Amino acid sequence: MSSLLLMRDIDEPGLADIAVYERRGGYKSLRKALAMTSDAVLAELDASGLRGRGGAGFPAGRKASFLPKGDMDKYLVCNADESEPGTFKDRELMQKSPHMLIEGIVIAAHAAGVNHAFIYIRGEYEEQAKILDLAIAQARANGYIGERILGSGVSLSLVLHRGAGAYICGEETGLLDSLEGKRGNPRLKPPFPAIEGLYGGPTLINNVETLATMPHIIEMGGAKYAKLGVSGSSGTKVVSVSGHVTRPGNYEIDLGIPSREIIYDLAGGPPAGRQVKLWFPGGSSAPVLTAEDLDVPYDFDSLAKAGSMLGSGAIIVVDDSTPVLDVALKLAKFYRHESCGKCTPCREGTNWTVRMLERIDGGEATPMDLDIMASVQDHIIGNCLCVLGDAMAMPIGSMIVKFRDEFEAHLQSRQLAGAI
Amino acid sequence: MSPSNGGGAGFEYNQELGGRAIPRSRDGSRSPGWDDPVDLDKDPAAVPDPALIDVPPELRREFEEIIGRYPERHSAALPVLAAAQRHHGWCSPQAILQAASVMRVTPGYLTSVATFYDMFELAPSGRHQVYVCTNISCSLRGADELYAALEAAVDGDPDINVRHFECLGACDIAPMVSVDQVYYGPLQTSDAERLVADLRAEREPLPELALALRPNADAALEEDEAAK
Amino acid sequence: MPRPHQNLITFSVDGREVQAPENMMLADAAKLGDVEIPVFCYEPKLGHPVGACRMCLVEIEGIPKLQTACSTAVKDGMVVHTQSERARVAQQAVVEFLLINHPLDCPVCDKGGECPLQDITFGWGGGKSRFIEPKRHFRKPLELSPLIAIDRERCILCYRCVRYSQEVAEDYQLVLLERGENTFVGTFDGHPYVAPFSGNIIELCPVGALTSRPYRFRARPWDIEGSGSLCTLCPAQCNVTFTVRDDRVLRVLARDHHEVDDGWLCDKGRFAYQAVHVDERITAPMIRDGGELRTVSWERALAEATSGLRRAGAKTAALAGGGATNEEGLLLGRLLRDVLGSPHLDSRSGGAVSLADWRALSDPALAATVSDLEFANAVLVLDCEPVDDAPILELRIRKGVRRNGVALLLASARPSALDPSATETLRFAPGRGAELAWALAAALQDGAVDAPAAAAGASAEEVRKLARALREAGEEIVILYGEQLLDGDAGGLLALADALGIAEIEGAGLIGIPEAANGRGLREAGVLPNGGPGFSAPPLGDGLDAAAIAAKLGDGELSALYLLGVDPLRSFPDAGAWEQALEHATTVIAHAAFLTPGVREHATVIFPAESSAEKEGTVTHPDGRVQRLRPAIGHPGDVRAEWRTLSELARLLGGAAGPATAAGVSAELFASVGLYNGLELEELAGHGVRWPARAPAVARSGEAAAKPKLRRAAQAKGGRLLLGSYRSIWAGPEVEASPALRFLAPRQRVELSPRDAAKLGVLHGEEVLVSDDQGELRATVVLRDSTPSGTAFLERDLARDGANRLRGPLVEVRTAPSGNGDVETLLGEEELTHA
Ligand SMILES: Cc1cc2nc3c(=O)[nH]c(=O)nc-3n(C[C@H](O)[C@H](O)[C@H](O)COP(=O)(O)O)c2cc1C
Numbered sequence A: 001m002s003s004l005l006l007m008r009d010i011d012e013p014g015l016a017d018i019a020v021y022e023r024r025g026g027y028k029s030l031r032k033a034l035a036m037t038s039d040a041v042l043a044e045l046d047a048s049g050l051r052g053r054g055g056a057g058f059p060a061g062r063k064a065s066f067l068p069k070g071d072m073d074k075y076l077v078c079n080a081d082e083s084e085p086g087t088f089k090d091r092e093l094m095q096k097s098p099h100m101l102i103e104g105i106v107i108a109a110h111a112a113g114v115n116h117a118f119i120y121i122r123g124e125y126e127e128q129a130k131i132l133d134l135a136i137a138q139a140r141a142n143g144y145i146g147e148r149i150l151g152s153g154v155s156l157s158l159v160l161h162r163g164a165g166a167y168i169c170g171e172e173t174g175l176l177d178s179l180e181g182k183r184g185n186p187r188l189k190p191p192f193p194a195i196e197g198l199y200g201g202p203t204l205i206n207n208v209e210t211l212a213t214m215p216h217i218i219e220m221g222g223a224k225y226a227k228l229g230v231s232g233s234s235g236t237k238v239v240s241v242s243g244h245v246t247r248p249g250n251y252e253i254d255l256g257i258p259s260r261e262i263i264y265d266l267a268g269g270p271p272a273g274r275q276v277k278l279w280f281p282g283g284s285s286a287p288v289l290t291a292e293d294l295d296v297p298y299d300f301d302s303l304a305k306a307g308s309m310l311g312s313g314a315i316i317v318v319d320d321s322t323p324v325l326d327v328a329l330k331l332a333k334f335y336r337h338e339s340c341g342k343c344t345p346c347r348e349g350t351n352w353t354v355r356m357l358e359r360i361d362g363g364e365a366t367p368m369d370l371d372i373m374a375s376v377q378d379h380i381i382g383n384c385l386c387v388l389g390d391a392m393a394m395p396i397g398s399m400i401v402k403f404r405d406e407f408e409a410h411l412q413s414r415q416l417a418g419a420i
Numbered sequence B: 001m002s003p004s005n006g007g008g009a010g011f012e013y014n015q016e017l018g019g020r021a022i023p024r025s026r027d028g029s030r031s032p033g034w035d036d037p038v039d040l041d042k043d044p045a046a047v048p049d050p051a052l053i054d055v056p057p058e059l060r061r062e063f064e065e066i067i068g069r070y071p072e073r074h075s076a077a078l079p080v081l082a083a084a085q086r087h088h089g090w091c092s093p094q095a096i097l098q099a100a101s102v103m104r105v106t107p108g109y110l111t112s113v114a115t116f117y118d119m120f121e122l123a124p125s126g127r128h129q130v131y132v133c134t135n136i137s138c139s140l141r142g143a144d145e146l147y148a149a150l151e152a153a154v155d156g157d158p159d160i161n162v163r164h165f166e167c168l169g170a171c172d173i174a175p176m177v178s179v180d181q182v183y184y185g186p187l188q189t190s191d192a193e194r195l196v197a198d199l200r201a202e203r204e205p206l207p208e209l210a211l212a213l214r215p216n217a218d219a220a221l222e223e224d225e226a227a228k
Numbered sequence C: 001m002p003r004p005h006q007n008l009i010t011f012s013v014d015g016r017e018v019q020a021p022e023n024m025m026l027a028d029a030a031k032l033g034d035v036e037i038p039v040f041c042y043e044p045k046l047g048h049p050v051g052a053c054r055m056c057l058v059e060i061e062g063i064p065k066l067q068t069a070c071s072t073a074v075k076d077g078m079v080v081h082t083q084s085e086r087a088r089v090a091q092q093a094v095v096e097f098l099l100i101n102h103p104l105d106c107p108v109c110d111k112g113g114e115c116p117l118q119d120i121t122f123g124w125g126g127g128k129s130r131f132i133e134p135k136r137h138f139r140k141p142l143e144l145s146p147l148i149a150i151d152r153e154r155c156i157l158c159y160r161c162v163r164y165s166q167e168v169a170e171d172y173q174l175v176l177l178e179r180g181e182n183t184f185v186g187t188f189d190g191h192p193y194v195a196p197f198s199g200n201i202i203e204l205c206p207v208g209a210l211t212s213r214p215y216r217f218r219a220r221p222w223d224i225e226g227s228g229s230l231c232t233l234c235p236a237q238c239n240v241t242f243t244v245r246d247d248r249v250l251r252v253l254a255r256d257h258h259e260v261d262d263g264w265l266c267d268k269g270r271f272a273y274q275a276v277h278v279d280e281r282i283t284a285p286m287i288r289d290g291g292e293l294r295t296v297s298w299e300r301a302l303a304e305a306t307s308g309l310r311r312a313g314a315k316t317a318a319l320a321g322g323g324a325t326n327e328e329g330l331l332l333g334r335l336l337r338d339v340l341g342s343p344h345l346d347s348r349s350g351g352a353v354s355l356a357d358w359r360a361l362s363d364p365a366l367a368a369t370v371s372d373l374e375f376a377n378a379v380l381v382l383d384c385e386p387v388d389d390a391p392i393l394e395l396r397i398r399k400g401v402r403r404n405g406v407a408l409l410l411a412s413a414r415p416s417a418l419d420p421s422a423t424e425t426l427r428f429a430p431g432r433g434a435e436l437a438w439a440l441a442a443a444l445q446d447g448a449v450d451a452p453a454a455a456a457g458a459s460a461e462e463v464r465k466l467a468r469a470l471r472e473a474g475e476e477i478v479i480l481y482g483e484q485l486l487d488g489d490a491g492g493l494l495a496l497a498d499a500l501g502i503a504e505i506e507g508a509g510l511i512g513i514p515e516a517a518n519g520r521g522l523r524e525a526g527v528l529p530n531g532g533p534g535f536s537a538p539p540l541g542d543g544l545d546a547a548a549i550a551a552k553l554g555d556g557e558l559s560a561l562y563l564l565g566v567d568p569l570r571s572f573p574d575a576g577a578w579e580q581a582l583e584h585a586t587t588v589i590a591h592a593a594f595l596t597p598g599v600r601e602h603a604t605v606i607f608p609a610e611s612s613a614e615k616e617g618t619v620t621h622p623d624g625r626v627q628r629l630r631p632a633i634g635h636p637g638d639v640r641a642e643w644r645t646l647s648e649l650a651r652l653l654g655g656a657a658g659p660a661t662a663a664g665v666s667a668e669l670f671a672s673v674g675l676y677n678g679l680e681l682e683e684l685a686g687h688g689v690r691w692p693a694r695a696p697a698v699a700r701s702g703e704a705a706a707k708p709k710l711r712r713a714a715q716a717k718g719g720r721l722l723l724g725s726y727r728s729i730w731a732g733p734e735v736e737a738s739p740a741l742r743f744l745a746p747r748q749r750v751e752l753s754p755r756d757a758a759k760l761g762v763l764h765g766e767e768v769l770v771s772d773d774q775g776e777l778r779a780t781v782v783l784r785d786s787t788p789s790g791t792a793f794l795e796r797d798l799a800r801d802g803a804n805r806l807r808g809p810l811v812e813v814r815t816a817p818s819g820n821g822d823v824e825t826l827l828g829e830e831e832l833t834h835a
């Protein structure tokens, strides 16, 4: 049985209201954190072993400690852009427990010495934005944000900023440009945001779930949190399961349980009579795994060892009723549509890939085209400005490798159909 | 700039293309202009002088309130454009000029930003926005068919703007739609007609499918277990 | 602002040990070892690298991923491979990606033969493409402006052009639209990209996507030659390369000089070359015969001029302007003073400044350089509008503000294009720059500010605020001022410089923008009523300044006027007085390229003037840099060198025969002008020489500081407005004569504040009459929110209805009775018969 932290009270009626949240013990962790020095809070975060829940899995405590000390304006940006296909955990957290996120933001801001915070929420989440706006106003009225929070020396402003429909704004530097009112093009790194981010100032960027976990870490203590999950992947994780399963939804698990348990026991597995053909363990950007990989433990390192990644923690299951080509084409079109266009390999490579897949679909390709397509993916990987290009090239590349037979069979059947 | 007095003869367009607009890619481009020459009779589009742009007072107040939230005024670009779009129905040149005049930026700046993001309408658009997620998780559960059914049900009604969208972050209710920014799902193809009828009747569409009503998946799991 | 200081380090690239300044970008540092790394998006002039095109991927030992050389700073001991298998595969991949949608229409592309995309494909591409899908297509080419064509198929989305528009010119008109592979370069709602510096994007574009409309299909790279010289259309004197084919100028390109232009050109400099080859240009001598101008031989014209001048003798006056060279100035001074015995010559339209003040102003200790604008703590722009008065300096100021955080402080009568970049702006009454300088000086010394501020028509509080900002900005302050500030009095400016201690501070200084392109050189060559060459005492004593010359010609005390490249009727204040003067003069000799009104109506002898593409000689930049003009083409028609004509006239009038070559005249200039002693033509080649950098500081005589001379600013009253005027970047006969630029030639517009317009009951875009007791003109109303109430601004130096028709200080603005408002360019059709 999994521990419930983030989801413990999730369906408590009225949880989005500050009174209910406080009644359930909310903002106690913040009081506790404010009574500690920022270094002590940082130490708890570090001890917890919490790794970022947004995609890259970078240790959260370490990242917060990268911000320089000093009196300059420093920023925290909560990444609530959640646009990775298959991912919908942040939505549920924000919608049902907005104060947990706000509490986490203030704790993280205190730890990193930040005085201005923003929540960058994707534009499509209007319902959630309204809920958050209300929650922020309540938190401000109750003294949890603003000047000298709860009488401490910590001050923090918090602004909710709505995006307007662009996946690339989930990439942290694209997000910063977008928040600065520009096109959401990723920036060159270095300089890293911790040194030079929003408005050129030191900036900490964390995912909603990462921040929402922080009150629980402070509440139970970093060391105790670190005992949850497995070594290298401590704690619990909200996993979004979708696609060909009978009970799609968010499930909070202890990291390290077998993936099969999530897909079958929690999400109900594929509909009766169908088999898992392939699955994305961490959103559509993760290389695909097959039925053979179902027993891989669901944690950062095991999934990496299996040739994929935990990513945003979104499992998409595709069963044997769907041709792999359809999946590849959907995906490639998505990345082509979302490529910001700034760098060459991603802009042109996603387009070229779509065009080749369409030709394969139309039966006008030969196996040599599969080789060219694989080589195009190779030419994208590692050569782009940000990893959006890789996010297409890795799963598509993995599909060509793992399902080459199916692609070739498809080519043949189309050619036969053409010949008749 | 003084009106052009003979800046130059127009170009001969490529005969082969017969002066037609050429779709740039199969998906086309949402913003007009990529296949048109500029209008040489227009003035260059500098930062609009406030003396020359009328901004409705309530819209100006909204713009100014938004700008005031940020340490740097440019940050207001997205919410200001969204407000302008709400007011004008789309990001019309006039809407952009008004926003640019209050933000003290060029209209080009705002157009460039607006065309980057999917939620800005760059051509006149219907009163109701229906986004259909057709990304992977939804399409595995019938989104493409749903999209086709909705298009058919709308049947060209300019009041209802049906667009396919990338993953809207609600794969748990796949296939789903966002109607005027409210999420509903899962839908059957057969719900398309009713959704459109509700919109035309100015009723909340498919109220029982609203995402806001849905409990967490664990609850469903418990129910299932209990049923066993 | 300290300039970047550089440490040398050693790194290795493709096996070579190379020394380079630490933190230089690898793409540049590799060049020091003769290793070329291909780049598209990288262009240091555009600011920080963006790493977008990925062309420059290289392998660096110890870093797992390939790195972009354009954005990687070199460090000591770095080991770089640009030709390793991995690097080559990546470079070929990027070329292949870039060519996917490129039309490869090189045979019909203007860029062919001088195209980085061709060169890089050849050098670093894989030589084949595996892309067999149909390419995307655009209609092409399309107009982006009357000057620039865009071919979107060819665009490789390197973003150079839009970054330029946004981060260098800061006009933010050219933008990217759409996203991903749909991205394209465009503008708001089909508006043309028209801006003072738009043409630079043509040179920046590494493919044939942005081309010059006037140059399209005029030549192939192997037909043309480049010839380095200067643009002398304004005081900025940018360095240029003329593209020449068959003795015709077909194009002007920038010739990067960091201390002058930073590699940019304004559109006037880039496109006005067309005026060299138009039919309207005067290419043969003319004389007035029975009231009509008639083309004649040189002998006849020279004889006519000689006899006119001989008759007038000491009653001759002369004006020099435009792009007249230092040598021409020297020879003109000799002709007037030594041959005709007249002390009356001027190169300025404002009131004379004392010789002592000129000497003080040209003290090397007070001199700033152009690059000081970029690194100062603060730049004070005082009574000038850089984009109009010396356009390229505006880009330099913007660069300093944007990249180095220079504080920009602005004091001007008319709202400035730089206002949005300024930390402090102050408005004062038109023509009261000198008073404002006195007020600022007083504020800096905690003296009495009220009186001078009131005289300047500025608020004393704002003057104090500006002074505070100056004091707090730091020591290195550069003052960029307009020559109009020196209308009879340089005392305020000198007092201001003293108050800031500019003479003692390295990196601080003054730069004055003269009204004529070579105003500084002409002054230094002695074309002043009260100063000989090098500010020596004038041999015949003080002569009359321009305004006095007009008056004395008008009442007959002077009888001949020699105009070297200037038409006072068009470009000097008080056209009424000049009308009188020209009417009464018995001899008017003009060196002119175009029949501007004064020349057309009043010249008795016209010598066809050289264009800057034909001239030989030197000019002096506002920062004291003596630069060399070299002829790019031969003289068309019967045009002769100005210096030759001036020498010839002197000889015919019995003076000494001067040197026989242009180089000889330059040598005499360097010998006669003390400031230029020791210069040699050879060393001016390429970059010129700043004489103040070699000269010792002038010990300022400890004389008591001058007493402020304060003229009170008039005030709007009785519905009448204060008259202000300015000369736009687009003013001038060259713009009107260039077919490509003509659309920019200004028509009179009167700028009003919305408050005044409402009171007067006139609307934006409406035709009005602006008048005073002197005259009346037609103008179109332009409302600007930032125009100070009570003031009306008009343009100077127009083909008609120029602001100099009015004398001010108050004018009346009223709705014009409906007229046809026809535009008529300066060169009326019927005047073209001489060609
Ligand atoms: C193309 C792309 C899209 C991304 N989208 C998101 C997103 O929607 N939400 C998110 O939290 N992180 C997203 N990320 C990851 C962020 O860049 C960043 O790593 C994360 O916000 C850091 O927060 P964390 O350390 O708390 O995980 C995305 C990354 C890429 C490359």
Ligand code: SF4
Pocket: C154, C155, C156, C157, C158, C159, C160, C161, C162, C185, C204, C205, C206, C207, C209, C210
């Ligand atoms: S038009 Fe030229 S300069 Fe502009 S992005 Fe395209 S290739 Fe680059």
Ligand code: FES
Pocket: C038, C039, C040, C041, C042, C050, C051, C052, C053, C054, C055, C056, C057, C068, C069, C070, C071
């Ligand atoms: S030149 Fe380095 S990425 Fe473009």
